[in-house]
Amino acid sequence: MQTSGYNNRRQYNQIANYAYTEQVVNLAVKAQSPKEYMEKVKSQIKGEQIKIGEIDKWEDLQQNLKMNCIPQSIFEVAADNYQKFLDVRRTLMAKKIRNYYSRL
Template identity: 40%
Template sequence: MIRRLETNQIGPIHYIYLFTQIKNQDKGFLSDPTSVQSMLEMHGDIHHIFPKNYLQKNGVTDKKDYNQIANYAMVQKEINIKISDKSPKDYLELLSISKEDEQSLQNFKDNAVPTELFDMDMNDYQEFLKLRRQLMATKIKDYYYSL
């Protein structure tokens, strides 16, 4: 399962992950109270958790590397604009998202985002992808067994 998430192609595995979020009534990344389902219905933004421009400025120029499915999350347009091209640890601080806040931690869980993101920058991108793929695969597996 994790191996199938090592792609930049939006396809069946990505849609299964989104179905999982819809079934669980998950909120979009950093987007409480808007659900993933609402965002999909209203054409919410697919956000790069490590912003594409941030990665490009730091030498990740291959589309296959920055457009990894594990780097995508549904987010409200207003939040996506605020995030801009900052590192995760910088935009989380800007948005006052704290790892001590239960609601923020639940949002990370809903979106299969590792809490290590609070301290991550460019040097941690590959580790982030690895951790997120594991969380996404677990979420998909749990969804499958709930059917």
């Protein structure tokens, strides 16, 4: 994010920007935009060499996104629409937490 003009830690060090990833995945995506690395994940699903993570089925990817409250816009996210992505993800996270507590 820093290389995309988001130099203030408050802009990129926030809960809606965090996602648990294995170190090997984190190194594979490095400074790429989500749009760039999600294209590689989509290629994996189409049968190309696995380069990021282990997801090789569309259903698994969709389930992973849902579990982690990642909006479908992840496939288009770049620096210019980062804030909108965070807003949508915060909403998804809040809904998940609300649903969890309502089931207690």
